[in-house]
Amino acid sequence: MAASQGREPAIELINVTRRFVSPTGKSLTALADFNMTVERGEFVAVVGPTGCGKSTTLNLVTGLARPSAGEVRLMGGPVNGIDPRVGFAFQKDALFPWKNVIDNVMAGPLFRGRSRSEAEKSAKDWLARVGLSKFLHHYPHQLSGGMRKRVALAQTFINEPEILLMDEPFSALDVQTRTVMHEELLKLWAERQASVVFVTHDLEEAVALADKVYVLTAGPATVKSVYRIDLPRPRVVSEIRYEQAFIDYCKTIWEDLRQEVETSYRRASEAA
Amino acid sequence: MTDITMAAGYRPGTSDTEIEAAAQARIRRRKQTVLFWQIAILVLLLGLWELASDMNWIDPFFYASPSAVVARLQDWALNGTTEGSLWYNLGVTMEEALIGFVTGSVAGVVVGIGLGRNQMLSDIFSVYIKAVNSIPRVVLAPIFIMIMGLGLASKVALAFVMVFFVVFANAFQGVREADRDMIANARILGASNWQVTRTVVIPSAMSWIFASLHVSFGFAIIGAIVGEFVGARFGIGQLISIAKGTFDAAGMFAAIVLVMVVTLAAEYVMTLIENRLAKWRPQQSLDTH
Numbered sequence: 193m194a195a196s197q198g199r200e201p202a203i204e205l206i207n208v209t210r211r212f213v214s215p216t217g218k219s220l221t222a223l224a225d226f227n228m229t230v231e232r233g234e235f236v237a238v239v240g241p242t243g244c245g246k247s248t249t250l251n252l253v254t255g256l257a258r259p260s261a262g263e264v265r266l267m268g269g270p271v272n273g274i275d276p277r278v279g280f281a282f283q284k285d286a287l288f289p290w291k292n293v294i295d296n297v298m299a300g301p302l303f304r305g306r307s308r309s310e311a312e313k314s315a316k317d318w319l320a321r322v323g324l325s326k327f328l329h330h331y332p333h334q335l336s337g338g339m340r341k342r343v344a345l346a347q348t349f350i351n352e353p354e355i356l357l358m359d360e361p362f363s364a365l366d367v368q369t370r371t372v373m374h375e376e377l378l379k380l381w382a383e384r385q386a387s388v389v390f391v392t393h394d395l396e397e398a399v400a401l402a403d404k405v406y407v408l409t410a411g412p413a414t415v416k417s418v419y420r421i422d423l424p425r426p427r428v429v430s431e432i433r434y435e436q437a438f439i440d441y442c443k444t445i446w447e448d449l450r451q452e453v454e455t456s457y458r459r460a461s462e463a464a
Numbered sequence: 465m466t467d468i469t470m471a472a473g474y475r476p477g478t479s480d481t482e483i484e485a486a487a488q489a490r491i492r493r494r495k496q497t498v499l500f501w502q503i504a505i506l507v508l509l510l511g512l513w514e515l516a517s518d519m520n521w522i523d524p525f526f527y528a529s530p531s532a533v534v535a536r537l538q539d540w541a542l543n544g545t546t547e548g549s550l551w552y553n554l555g556v557t558m559e560e561a562l563i564g565f566v567t568g569s570v571a572g573v574v575v576g577i578g579l580g581r582n583q584m585l586s587d588i589f590s591v592y593i594k595a596v597n598s599i600p601r602v603v604l605a606p607i608f609i610m611i612m613g614l615g616l617a618s619k620v621a622l623a624f625v626m627v628f629f630v631v632f633a634n635a636f637q638g639v640r641e642a643d644r645d646m647i648a649n650a651r652i653l654g655a656s657n658w659q660v661t662r663t664v665v666i667p668s669a670m671s672w673i674f675a676s677l678h679v680s681f682g683f684a685i686i687g688a689i690v691g692e693f694v695g696a697r698f699g700i701g702q703l704i705s706i707a708k709g710t711f712d713a714a715g716m717f718a719a720i721v722l723v724m725v726v727t728l729a730a731e732y733v734m735t736l737i738e739n740r741l742a743k744w745r746p747q748q749s750l751d752t753h
Binding site for chain 1: 643645646648649650651652653654655656659663664667668670743744745746
């Protein structure tokens with residue numbers, strides 16, 4: 193990461209704590225003393241047991257939520273509301289079902305006050321890149337799950353985010369489509385060199401995509417350990433999973449993660 | 465020709481075109497059967513009514529008969545009513561109902577979306593809205609007529625309150641049901657609060673709002689007619705009221721038929737508009753029937 197020398201990291205979470213207070217006044221801690229650093233152009237994956245607070249970290253970076261204690265910094269500055277340099281990919285479909293494909297992709301530039309013709313031109317460009325040039329006037333319900341995800345990626349990438357946050361974006365897809373989407377994402381990322389935080393519960397997905405994998409503890413989440421993944425790029429996701437180095441990474445990290453998954457599972461069954 | 469289909473591996477009657485043709489024929493037959501029974505039931509009911517009336521099984525003085533109702537409608541249409549031309553009276557009622565419907569639904573949508581988007585306002589006003597909503601709307605008719613007189617204003621006001629609460633409740637609920645992720649998505653893509661309301665909240669509330677508009681046009685007509693019962697110089701409600709005073713059963717039924725036809729026509733227009741606006745929604749496939 194020679195390019196990032198001497199510049200502030202893209203994202204810093206410094207001793208962040210996030211509490212939720214329910215309407216009846218009960219407090220629940222989702223994150224406690226959380227520290228994370230994402231360098232510019234770095235691809236970071238976050239894994240942890242279900243419901244441990246992975247998504248909360250992303251909401252803090254977008255500015256949709258504020259930390260109860262600690263500090264969140266983007267490109268060296270504090271987070272004030274929603275930052276225009278941030279793009280977000282949702283787990284669920286967050287496309288607008290009443291807009292057709294091209295209008296969905298144009299939404300971002302239009303919200304940001306660019307002209308219609310300009311927005312249309314760049315939307316067509318992005319849709320061509322994700323291979324959907326023939327579906328400009330289809331509505332989301334007419335597309336398959338994988339195609340909808342592609343539209344969502346184009347919708348996010350058109351704003352040219354420097355920071356890309358992804359909240360289990362491919363978890364609803366079938367395995368083949370997911371692998372195709374991984375390739376697609378790595379291709380777009382390599383062109384843009386954005387800094388990515390990719391939240392997932394799928395360890396293999398994390399190892400295949402990321403430079404760094406953060407393992408979180410069962411809630412309240414803190415960072416348990418950080419692994420650097422030194423697999424060469426460009427990676428071919430469909431083949432990388434048969435390489436010995438990949439398998440070793442998965443084994444090591446899984447040993448670490450398993451204890452937390454078991455803790456979280458035990459708590460859930462005790463509560464039930 | 466058969467050896468071609470055989471060569472492609474189809475048994476006779478199982479190629480795609482044949483299956484489609486059979487399915488289309490089945491759909492056509494089903495539609496025809498439905499239509500046949502719809503008409504048959506109407507003819508049967510009207511026939512029974514006519515017969516019962518003619519044979520004096522029911523008292524024609526109180527129950528009239530389809531032929532008497534048609535005759536009365538014809539008479540009104542050609543010679544006018546005691547209160548002037550039929551079209552004028554119908555026009556008066558429609559004007560009241562339409563103005564009440566449009567103002568009531570616009571106000572309902574605006575207030576519903578306003579309160580739906582603002583938690584504080586909705587917490588404060590919810591108790592008042594519940595309280596006012598618990599008043600049966602028709603009891604307001606005498607008050608409105610007392611305050612606003614026998615003319616247009618009192619009927620419009622009544623139609624307005626009939627429509628407002630239905631549309632308001634649905635618009636409010638529709639806003640509350642708007643998808644959290646979709647709103648977050650719009651905000652991160654760069655939408656301002658107003659842009660979120662306009663491009664996410666209102667479209668997603670639209671199917672709720674339309675559901676209420678269907679019912680509430682009927683409510684607007686109820687408002688206008690009840691207002692006319694209580695006090696008016698013209699209108700369909702006034703015609704019914706006069707018919708009642710003169711024990712003119714055919715006149716009452718004739719007025720009811722008129723209102724029915726007009727409301728159905730309005731409903732039809734509304735469905736057309738809705739279908740145009742909702743072209744993004746998935747079509748139901750045949751299997752779901």
